[in-house]
Amino acid sequence: xxxxxxxxxxxxxxxxxxxxxxxxxxxxxxxxxxxxxxxxxxxxxxxxxxxxxxxxxxxxxxxxxxxxxxxxxxxxxxxxxxxxxxxxxxxxxxxxxxxxxxxxxxxxxxxxxxxxxxxxxxxxxxxxxxxxxxxxxxxxxxxxxxxxxxxxxxxxxxxxxxxxxxxxxxxxxxxxxxxxxxxxxxxxxxxxxxxxxxxxxxxxxxxxxxxxxxxxxxxxxxxxxxxxxxxxxxxxxxxxxxxxxxxxxxxxxxxxxxxxxxxxxxxxxxxxxxxxxxxxxxxxxxxxxxxxxxxxxxxxxxxxxxxxxxxxxxxxxxxxxxxxxxxxxxxxxxxxxxxxxxxxxxxxxxxxxxxxxxxxxxxxxxxxxxxxxxxxxxxxxxxxxxxxxxxxxxxxxxxxxxxxxxxxxxxxxxxxxxxxxxxxxxxxxxxxxxxxxxxxxxxxxxxxxxxxxxxxxxxxxxxxxxxxxxxxxxxxxxxxxxxxxxxxxxxxxxxxxxxxx
Amino acid sequence: xxxxxxxxxxxxxxxxxxxxxxxxxxxxxxxxxxxxxxxxxxxxxxxxxxxxxxxxxxxxxxxxxxxxxxxxxxxxxxxxxxxxxxxxxxxxxxxxxxxxxxxxxxxxxxxxxxxxxxxxxxxxxxxxxxxxxxxxxxxxxxxxxxxxxxxxxxxxxxxxxxxxxxxxxxxxxxxxxxxxxxxxxxxxxxxxxxxxxxxxxxxxxxxxxxxxxxxxxxxxxxxxxxxxxxxxxxxxxxxxxxxxxxxxxxxxxxxxxxxxxxxxxxxxxxxxxxxxxxxxxxxxxxxxxxxxxxx
Numbered sequence: 001x002x003x004x005x006x007x008x009x010x011x012x013x014x015x016x017x018x019x020x021x022x023x024x025x026x027x028x029x030x031x032x033x034x035x036x037x038x039x040x041x042x043x044x045x046x047x048x049x050x051x052x053x054x055x056x057x058x059x060x061x062x063x064x065x066x067x068x069x070x071x072x073x074x075x076x077x078x079x080x081x082x083x084x085x086x087x088x089x090x091x092x093x094x095x096x097x098x099x100x101x102x103x104x105x106x107x108x109x110x111x112x113x114x115x116x117x118x119x120x121x122x123x124x125x126x127x128x129x130x131x132x133x134x135x136x137x138x139x140x141x142x143x144x145x146x147x148x149x150x151x152x153x154x155x156x157x158x159x160x161x162x163x164x165x166x167x168x169x170x171x172x173x174x175x176x177x178x179x180x181x182x183x184x185x186x187x188x189x190x191x192x193x194x195x196x197x198x199x200x201x202x203x204x205x206x207x208x209x210x211x212x213x214x215x216x217x218x219x220x221x222x223x224x225x226x227x228x229x230x231x232x233x234x235x236x237x238x239x240x241x242x243x244x245x246x247x248x249x250x251x252x253x254x255x256x257x258x259x260x261x262x263x264x265x266x267x268x269x270x271x272x273x274x275x276x277x278x279x280x281x282x283x284x285x286x287x288x289x290x291x292x293x294x295x296x297x298x299x300x301x302x303x304x305x306x307x308x309x310x311x312x313x314x315x316x317x318x319x320x321x322x323x324x325x326x327x328x329x330x331x332x333x334x335x336x337x338x339x340x341x342x343x344x345x346x347x348x349x350x351x352x353x354x355x356x357x358x359x360x361x362x363x364x365x366x367x368x369x370x371x372x373x374x375x376x377x378x379x380x381x382x383x384x385x386x387x388x389x390x391x392x393x394x395x396x397x398x399x400x401x402x403x404x405x406x407x408x409x410x411x412x413x414x415x416x417x418x419x420x421x422x423x424x425x426x427x428x429x430x431x432x433x434x435x436x437x438x439x440x441x442x443x444x445x446x447x448x449x450x451x452x453x454x455x456x457x458x459x460x461x462x463x464x465x466x467x468x469x470x471x472x473x474x475x476x477x478x479x480x481x482x483x484x485x486x487x488x489x490x491x492x493x494x495x496x497x498x499x500x501x
Numbered sequence: 502x503x504x505x506x507x508x509x510x511x512x513x514x515x516x517x518x519x520x521x522x523x524x525x526x527x528x529x530x531x532x533x534x535x536x537x538x539x540x541x542x543x544x545x546x547x548x549x550x551x552x553x554x555x556x557x558x559x560x561x562x563x564x565x566x567x568x569x570x571x572x573x574x575x576x577x578x579x580x581x582x583x584x585x586x587x588x589x590x591x592x593x594x595x596x597x598x599x600x601x602x603x604x605x606x607x608x609x610x611x612x613x614x615x616x617x618x619x620x621x622x623x624x625x626x627x628x629x630x631x632x633x634x635x636x637x638x639x640x641x642x643x644x645x646x647x648x649x650x651x652x653x654x655x656x657x658x659x660x661x662x663x664x665x666x667x668x669x670x671x672x673x674x675x676x677x678x679x680x681x682x683x684x685x686x687x688x689x690x691x692x693x694x695x696x697x698x699x700x701x702x703x704x705x706x707x708x709x710x711x712x713x714x715x716x717x718x719x720x721x722x723x724x725x726x727x728x729x730x731x732x733x734x735x736x737x738x739x740x741x742x743x744x745x746x747x748x749x750x751x752x753x754x755x756x757x758x759x760x761x762x763x764x765x766x767x768x769x770x771x772x773x774x775x776x777x778x779x780x781x782x783x784x785x786x787x788x789x790x791x792x793x794x795x796x
Contacts, residue, residue: 006511014794022697025795029693029788149793153514153630156790163513176628179547181554190547193540194631222554 002165004246004277005128005151010121010160011108012146012301017116024114106159120146121157122301130165130245133268133278135288135309137316138298144281147298148172148248151279166245169195174235180224184215184234187223191238205241213237214260233260240267246277265291285313285388314429317388318453321431339376340408342449344369345434348416358422358456366417368434370446372490376408378439381485383417388429388453395423397483400441404485407492416486423481424456514790530786533632540635545642563647564654567602574598574719585720592664592757599658601718604752607648608684608745609709614640615688616705620696623796633789634782637692641685667759673752676761676771680748683774689781693788696796715739717749744770 015021108122121143128134136144149155151162152170177194178187188209192202210219213233215226223231240247247268268278268291282288288295288309295312297305305312349355350363358364366383382398397417399405406415424430435448487493553559575595577583587594618640619626619633626633659666695701713719715736722740723733740746747770755761 021795025697025791026694028791149627150514153512154627154793156514161513163511165510165512168512170629172628177625179551181551182547186547186550190543193543194625194629196631198539199543 001130003127004130004132004165005126005279006161006163007124007126007147007151008161008163009106010124010147010150010157010162011106011119012121012143012150012155013108013113013117013158014120014146015114015117020114020116024117108159119301121150123160124298124301124303125160126296126303126306128277128279130277131272131275132294133272133280133292135292135295135313136279136281136298137288137295137312138304139320141300142298143301144298145172145250146301148250148279148281151248164246167196167243168246168248169239169242169244170248170250171236171239172248172250174232174239178223178231178235181222183222184219184226188219188234188238191235192242195239195242197242209234209237209241212241212263229257229260236264240264240271244271244276246279247271248279248281250281251283285317288313314388314453317429321450321453337373338444338446339374340370340372340379340436340446342368342370342434342436342446343412345432345449345451347454358424358454360424360456361421363418363420364422365419366432368415368417368449369412370415370436371412372408372410374410376406376445378405379408379436379445380405380439380441381415381434381436384433384435385424385430386433388431394430395481399485402485402495404493404495405439406487407494409490411490413490414488415491417483418486419481419483421481422456429453429455526783526786530634530782533634534638537632537635540631541639541642544635544639545646548639548643549646560650563650567599567606567651568654570602570719571595571599583720588721588724591721592753593662596658596662596664596756597721597753598719599655600752600756601716601749603648603651603655604749605713605716605718605745606651607644608680608748609713610647611641611644611681611684612687612691613702613705613709614644615685616691616695617699617702618688619692619792620699620702620796623696626796627793630793633792634689634785637685637688637785641681641688644684645681666756669759669761670752670755672761673755676748676751679771679774680745682778683744683770686774686776686778686781689785690777693785693792693795696792712743716743716746717753721753722746722750741766744773 015024106123108119113119124143124147136147138144146155148170149172150157151164152168152172177191179190182190188206189199189202193199210216213230213236215230215234218226218230226234249268265287268280272278278291280288280291292309294307295305295309295316296303297312297316305315344367346367346369347355347358348365348367350365352365355364368381368383380399382400383396384393385395387394431453432451433448434451436445437443438445485493553562556562574583574585575598578585578594585594587597591597615637618636622636626636658664691701691705717740723737725734725737728734728737747767751761751767
């Protein structure tokens with residue numbers, strides 16, 4: 001089968017400043033309309049050749065720099081903080097250049113930009129096969145929507161080329177072109193016409209569209225009386241009934257209610273099964289994991305990672321968490337100073353050695369290292385474990401529940417939580433969050449600390465004699481798992497009643 | 502579609518599509534026009550239907566401006582505040598002014614609506630791809646519909662004043678083609694520039710508002726033969742270099758005498774109209790890919 005979408009070395013630049021953008025636009029227009037093509041391409045190619053040499057040098061520099069930084073990162077990574085360095089999985093720019101499929105013919109540089117311009121897409125290349133569903137990840141401003149716009153022909157790429165086979169349908173702005181005073185029916189026909197359908201074709205699928213949208217008798221009411229959800233439902237129904245070969249979905253599924261979302265997801269799966277191609281942009285990893293087998297992670301206009309969804313979403317989330325943790329640290333440095341500061345949270349095995357990977361049912365300890373800047377009385381710690389991509393807590397232990405409190409002398413301390421049988425089941429990514437407050441729980445004594453992500457192996461059987469492969473996979477432990485706190489010499493652990501656990 | 506459709510079934514877009522500048526672009530342009538005719542029709546209907554959905558007087562609002570101007574100038578004329586000398590044996594002043602205002606108003610609306618069509622549809626342009634000419638042409642369609650509605654007023658006035666125009670006026674339809682193309686061409690030239698600098702739209706509005714008084718709309722062109730001072734001949738030439746004047750002359754002549762003098766002025770105007778249209782369309786098509794990011 002020939003590929004459904006070929007994105008070949010696409011770059012796109014924009015201007016930040018409105019006024020300058022106007023001037024650039026006018027000069028671009030004048031150049032396009034007046035200067036013959038022969039002269040344009042000569043000049044452009046000469047510029048690109050120069051720029052290309054420059055880029056190759058800088059990219060080498062970048063590779064050295066990035067590999068150096070990944071090494072230093074893994075060195076500095078605290079042993080026992082569990083996850084393998086994610087940087088190592090991210091392909092460096094050099095490796096992308098080496099990839100024969102994504103040959104960079106027009107490498108972009110900052111030198112090619114006029115003042116206030118920036119590259120929204122830099123040398124993006126990938127190929128999608130029919131029947132493939134791909135998730136597009138990335139922080140805001142990573143270039144996902146620009147890529148969609150280029151694919152759907154709204155923006156012309158500055159360099160490079162996109163090609164696709166068959167009818168491409170972009171669900172970027174649902175309801176664009178709706179006239180508020182006209183009825184849903186009238187708007188349906190107009191919208192379908194804008195999307196390239198003839199009147200007869202629309203009439204043939206009219207009933208299906210209205211049924212799918214679930215709007216019912218509202219179809220004859222003016223659009224301005226619709227709720228926002230109804231507008232999106234109508235627009236989405238129109239778009240998916242155009243029988244696209246390629247569907248670009250940009251975070252639109254989030255608007256409808258749960259029932260409609262489910263319907264959409266089901267519809268998307270049917271499309272994929274029938275050999276259509278789907279590209280989904282979403283910040284919801286669950287949607288991406290549910291709908292896509294392959295994912296592309298974009299950052300600052302480049303493709304950072306392209307591969308198995310499970311892998312990419314995991315690295316992406318790790319990256320985002322680290323970024324938010326960094327920002328948090330920054331805000332702490334400039335902001336409030338608490339009585340204590342949690343320095344490190346790490347998992348240990350039963351003997352107190354740092355443990356790279358936890359195992360369900362085995363004894364484990366969580367070591368909380370913190371520094372008390374002053375003497376603290378009646379401090380109470382809590383530990384919460386959450387699973388990445390899942391709502392709610394998986395496990396929580398708290399001195400508020402078990403009736404403990406700590407009197408702490410100034411200095412560095414180490415508090416341990418012991419489990420004889422770690423109750424974290426299922427292979428999953430987890431994160432621990434640790435906090436400490438005063439007796440009443442109203443005053444924060446230290447900023448809460450979020451650990452790096454960690455994984456749990458599920459080697460052992462749940463009950464004796466059961467083969468490991470057939471254990472039911474639990475996310476939340478159904479059994480109460482006993483634990484205990486241990487404090488070092490600088491602290492005194494009190495319990496005002498016997499722990500209920 | 503804007504991209505090239507290849508025989509192997511691929512549609513592609515590449516860097517600022519240079520194929521838009523080649524000679525074969527004309528074929529693509531015509532093709533797009535045919536493919537999207539349906540959409541143009543729908544958008545015209547949408548705009549007309551949506552325009553006055555919440556208005557009591559509805560289409561009266563379209564008819565009012567030429568009527569108001571005509572009535573005002575007729576009153577001024579009768580009260581001798583202005584003293585407009587109509588040539589011997591000319592049509593009644595009210596009909597002259599109404600004809601002038603209707604034709605001028607048509608051209609004004611046509612050009613203005615076409616010029617602002619892209620920037621007014623910014624939300625649509627930046628989100629969905631379709632040939633942008635569609636927006637300009639649907640604006641033109643709306644202007645034509647408005648013109649037809651205003652023609653009703655002209656016909657009613659003929660009946661009211663019991664003035665029988667020569668039936669040859671129907672030939673004016675032929676002249677309306679280059680006249681309309683002149684407005685479309687101007688719109689196609691100016692609409693892209695207006696997306697970035699809406700000064701263009703305002704400038705045009707201003708030009709049309711005051712240009713009305715420098716064209717044979719509410720008063721006839723002074724006769725150069727009897728012109729006795731430089732001001733009159735200056736005004737004469739101001740009328741002559743304006744292509745719209747020649748279309749106005751033709752309308753007046755057809756109504757009054759049932760003849761059409763295809764003189765050098767009108768010839769130049771028609772040729773200019775076709776040229777402006779072709780250049781405008783070509784220009785518009787060439788820079789179409791840049792529109793979305795500038796609206």
